[in-house]
Amino acid sequence: MVGKVDYSSVPTTVDLENNTNQKKYTINQPNHKGLVISRPLCALMAVGALLMALLAGLVVFFLVPRYCDGQTAPEAITEPRTPKNLAINGVVDGEVDERLPRSLEPTLYSIRIRPDFQNSSTSGTITMALHVLEETDEIIFHVRSITISPQSVVVKSKEPNSSPIPVKGQDYLKGDRYRIKLESKMEKKKLYDLDLEFEGELNGHLQGFYKSRYHDQAGHERVIASTQFSPTDARRAFPCFDEPSFKANFAISLARPRDMTTLANMPLANSSKLGNNSDWFWDSYPPTPKISTYLVAFMVSDLKPGSSSDASIKVWSRQSLLSQTSYAAQLAPKILRYFESYFDIKFPLPKIDVVAVPEFGFSAMENWGLITFRESSLLFDPIESTNDDKRTIATVLSHEIARQWFGNLVTPKWWDDLWLKEGFATYMEYKGVDYAQPTWRIEDEFLPCETERAMAADALASSRPISFEVKNSRQIRQTFDDISYAKGASIIRMMNHFLGEETFKKGLINFLRKFNNSNADRNDLFASLTEEAHKSEILLKNETVKDIMTTWTERAGFPVVHCMADYEKNKLHIFQRRFYLTDKEEKSTWWIPLSFTAFSPNGTNFSNTKPQFWLRGEYEIEESVDLTEWYLLNIDKTGYFIVNYDEKNWLSLVDHVMDLPPSVRAQLIADSTELARANLLSYHVPLKLIAKMAVLDEGIMFVPTWVALEKLKFLSDILSATPAFGLFEEYHRAIFKTTYERVTFEDPVDDYITRRIRSTVLEWSCRSPDSRCAHESRTRFRQWMITGAKIAPNLREIVYCTAIREGGEIEWDFAYRKYLEVETPSEKNMLLDALGCTRLRWLLSRYLGKLTNDTSIRIQDADRVFESVARNKIGTNIAFDFLRKNWNELLSHYGDGFNIVAKMIKSLAAQMSTEFQLSELKRFRDNIKENISTTSSAFDNAIETVKANVEWMEKNYHQVEQWLQKYKDHFDYIQ
Known part of the structure; x- marks a missing residue:
């Protein structure tokens, strides 16, 4: 058992930073000189300890049941150890291998399960049909927080008139495993049935088969039971072979009260009374197609379906929110039909239920035929919801529907290829939304939303490869991160562009058909794409997609491509190295596709993103090109890398920035700011580039403006406590002066992009407490408090945060009461975000305290x-300080299912930039290393981010301060 770490005597950061009386802190120092033990007393104590140990041994010898040969009784007779103890003692070791032997494979599960809402428990029976691949006398499968009745276990051959095989023993193993030892071996290629009874729990961690609560319109608490099995929590609901490669059919029967309904992967087959009890019924469902355990899903609830134009797709929610299901009900069929056409494979199940679950850990889960969502990711109120809410619903819905093919139809063999489903779903979600909402031009947002998000994590030395070995649940959970999702999507986008859309698409279709209802790994995908690439002559016969992509999937990080031009000889000298934010060098090499264009007086071609030349794993190459005013590599940043140019080209690109497409402007801003942050480029380039674009961009192009402000946020955060912060505030207010003036609080029924621009710009124009924007926010919030005058939904995020930041306890309490009152999920999220904007420290402490002592904050919203x-x-x-003082309680309360505590750790790093903060973060990590749970990689990333911030202050601060001082009188017309 892991002991509780006591931090009561450890000074907090606030204690140390506010140590005005210069008190010296000593950790665990006794008040007196200490306890002295004499030698005779010490010897007497040692003898006593030996006698106690001998007595304990005798008790064990005589009380434990034994047979004549002296062996202990089989655990089939004694009661097995409880899995709860095992969960504490066994899973602590991060090296425990949970993977199962390959001697057996399940073919069909017949499951009957009954929830007990009053006691938060479940009871059930299961029959596993097993196919023997290799002769064995053991059956090992997964369970967690489940108690199996040893007397109920029966193993029997499917052959007629066969007798059960006697059970020799049963025990729980480390790694969430249960072993049944048989008296004789099961024969190879034969089929057997395993029958058993079990009891489980309806837990409160939103994992496995769990209990969810909500309040109806009358204020009555309602309870439902739902599932979340990905990645390794089906074992919490029923005994199973809980690995993605063990695909099987699942026939499920659920017990429900009369006033509730059930849902499962398949349509309902029949209902019958549960014995003579007229208040409970069994709902039975036909077997599913072959699926992995993590895609099984079922519910017992009082949720209702909304209206739908497509009979095969229903959107469910609680009764009071049914009107908010319409948008998803309209969108889902469009996206589903698009992917059926794109993949040229019909959706294979007879129905899809799309369900808004009141409490849900992820944004959504792609269970085959029963897709579950967090309410804020699915429900849209035409009056109360925002433009961003609509975007979230569309992208998450598209993401989950795309996974019905990439993940469900074809499933990764193991979790080391998680990106095969998550990366593809992230990439394909943009295609699905672009089809359903073409005016949004959402594919333009891929760069800031995915590529930059991935690179922020991947620029750290603590980053990991996309594909790497994982052995157990703790390691698996930590792979659900920006590397699997955003980097996975980014390298898939790169493949699309170097292969071309048609070749890429044909390769995907062949891959899905070949591994239909089966499992595959990255090499299977690469082989299908290579076959098409050779047919279309995109790649040379001696080149494969695997050759190219192995350098991207099995290596952490990404390259910076340095490009030096010889303008007299029209040559480019190109070399690569790994990009790091910290002061570190590494000569890793990748296969890099290099698209190229250059200024042409007859019109520059920005549309051809196919590579004109390659770095084929070489460190450097030289290429002949035509050079005039400027040149550009990696058009639209379709390749997952950064480009650094010679100084002459950088300055020429800055001068011609408004001649470039908005996507290229965004690319140059993103690359130059990160290069400057890593001390590879003078800050003169990005600061001048952003200033020039901001002043001359009369149309306020959304994506480059968004990227510019996101990149400036780093400077704002790191300079906030320095003398240069005032200069920085003058800089952004001067260059965006016209933008701030043109973007007002008026919120007519504008298009998607205009509203995205408005919310992005207002966030920055409200930063100053004496700005017109901040004054308008306070006024509108006050009117809401006094008269109830509603604030336009698309303005609420800015108004709430600004008013609470500039206000006091009255504003904070009012917003918190509204959080408790409102029912719209997206409105609740905005209020939760805004409550953290206050400048009053005691209110911030009180707010955090609600995470451990107030049920008003749901588990899903803690991070x-x-x-x-x-x-x-x-x-x-x-x-x-709150995290340090409450570490054990937070781990216990929030569990390890959704990386909630890991997200908390990562969120700390952006505002930390001193050696003291870095040392405190490291000290805390070391203190809790025996109870670090699934947060080890989060600590590594956070510590390295803070280290990078510290290095930035040492190497770049004075450069930026001097630049801002030099140009402070003419930021808006820098030459």
Whole structure:
């Protein structure tokens, strides 16, 4: 058992930073000189200890049941150890291998399960049909928080008139495994049935088969039971072979009260009374197609279906929110039909139920035929919801529907290829939304949303390869991160562009058909794409997609491509190295596709993103090109890398920035700011580039403006406590002066992009407390408090945060009461974010306290609350201290299922930039290393991010301060 770490005597960051009386802190120092033990007393104590040990041994010898030969009784007779103890003692070791032997494979599960809402428990029976691949006398499968009745276990051959095989023993193993030892071996290629009874729990961690609560319109608490099995939590609901390669059919029967309904992967087959009890019924479902355990799903609830134009797709929610299901009901069929056409494979199940679950850990889960969502990711109120809410619903819905093919129809063999489903779903979600909402031009947002998000994590030395070995649940859970999702999507986008859309698409279709209803790994995908690439002569016969992509999937990080031009000889000297934010060098090499264009007086071609030349794993190459005014590599940043040019080309690109497409402007801003942050480029380039674009961009192009402001946020955060911060504030207000003036609080019924621009710009124009924007926010919030005058939904995020930041306890309490009152999920999220904006430290502390002592904050929202405080410059140290003081309680309360505590750790790093903060973060990590749970990689990333911030202050601060001082009188017309 892991002991509780006591931090009661450890000074907090606030204690140390506010140590005005110069008190010296000593950790665990006794008040007196200490306890002295004499030698005779010490010897007497040692003898006593030996006698106690001998007595314990005798008790064990005589009380444990034994046979004549002296062996202990088989555990089939004694009661097996409880899995709860095992979960504490066994899973602590991060090296425990949970993978099962390959001697057996399940073919059909017949499951009957009954939830007990009053006692938060379940009871059930299961029959597993097993196919023997290799002769064995053991059956090993997964369970967690489940008790199996040893007397109920029966193993029997499917052959007629066969007798059960006697059970020799049963025990729980480390790694969530249960072993049944048989008296004789099961024969190879034969079929057997395993029958058993079990009891489980309806837990409160939103994992496995869990209990969810909500309040109806009358204020009555309602309870439902739902599932979340990905990645390794089906074992919490029923005994199973809980690995993706063990695909099987599942026939499920659920017990329900009369006033509730059930849902499962397949349509309902029949209902019957549960014995003579007229208040309970069994709902039975036909067998599913072959699927992995993590895609099985079922529910017992009082949720209702909304209206739908497509009979095969129903959208469910609680009764009071049914009107908010219409948008998803309209969108889902469009996206589903698009992917059926794109993949040229019909959706194979007879129905899809799309369900808004009141409490849900992920944004959504792609269970085959029963897709479950967090309410804020599915429900749209035409009056109360925002433009961003609509975007979230569309992208998450598209993501989950895309996974019905990439993940469900064809499933990764193991979790080391998680990106095969998550990366593809992330990439394909943009295609699905672009089809359903073409005016949004959402594919333009891929760069800031995915590529930049991936690179932020991948620029750290602590980053990991996309594909790497994982052995157990703890390691698997940590792979659900920006590397699997965003980097996975980014390298898939790169493949699309170097292969071309048609070749890429044909390769995908062949891959899906070949491994239909089966499992595959990355090499299977690469082989299908290579076959098409050779047919279309995209790649040379001696080149394969595997050759190219192995350098991207099995190596952490990404390259920076340095390009030096010889303008007299029209040659480019190109070399690569791994990009790091910290002061570190590594000569890793990748296969890099290099698209190229250059200025032409007859019109520059920005549309050809296929590579004109390659770095084929070489460190450097030289290419002949035509050079005039400027040149550009990696058009639209379709390749997953950064480009650094010679100084002459950088300055020429800055001068011609408004001649470039908006996507290229965004690319140059993103690359130059990161290069400067890593001390590979003078800050003169990005600061001048952003200033020039901001002043001359009369149309306020959304994506480059968004990227510019996102990149400036790093400077704002790191300079916030320095003398240069005032200069930085003058800089952004001067260059975006016209933008801030043109974007007002008026919110007519504009198009998607205009509203995205408005929310992005207003967030920055409200930063200053004496700005017109901040004054307008306070006024509107006050009117809401006094008269109830509603604030337009698309303005609420800015108004709420600004008014609470500039207000006091009255504003904070009013917003918190509204959070408790409102029912719209997206409105609740906005209020949770805004409550962390206050500048009052005691309010921030009170807010964080609700995570451990107040049920008003749901488990699914805990990281949101913590992050809202941590990203507040005043709240960072308060959040860190709260995490240290409540570490064990947070781990216990929030579990390890959704990386909630890991997200808390990561959110701290942006505002930390001192050696003291870095040492405190490291010290905390070391203190809890025996109870670090699934947060080890989060600590590594956070520590390295803070280290990079510290290095930035040492190497770049004075450069930026001097530049801002030099140009402060003419930011808006820098030459």
